[in-house]
Amino acid sequence: MGRKGRRSFEEITGVRLGKAMIETLDRLGEALGRSRSELIREAVTLLFFKYGLIGVGRGSISMIEE
Incomplete structure (x- = not known):
């Protein structure tokens, strides 16, 4: 198990x-005041949008990318 009894990203x-x-994720998270898992969730969500797995208008995607 990972720290604090949590499973690691790889285990999950x-x-x-x-x-x-x-x-790099940890440094970025520290600079943005966000956790590693928040950054990973955002990245996966953007990939889902990119490949059409989540339907949304292009305007919404532009707002996410900013």
Whole structure:
């Protein structure tokens, strides 16, 4: 188990993120005042929009990207 009894990202998703990517996410999260998991959720959501798995108007996507 990960820290504080929580499962790690890899345990939950089966996806392994490299150490450099995790460190970059942590620095970005610190700069933005957001958690690593918030950043990952946002990235996955943007991918879903990009590949049409979540239907939304293009104007909404532009707002998300800003």
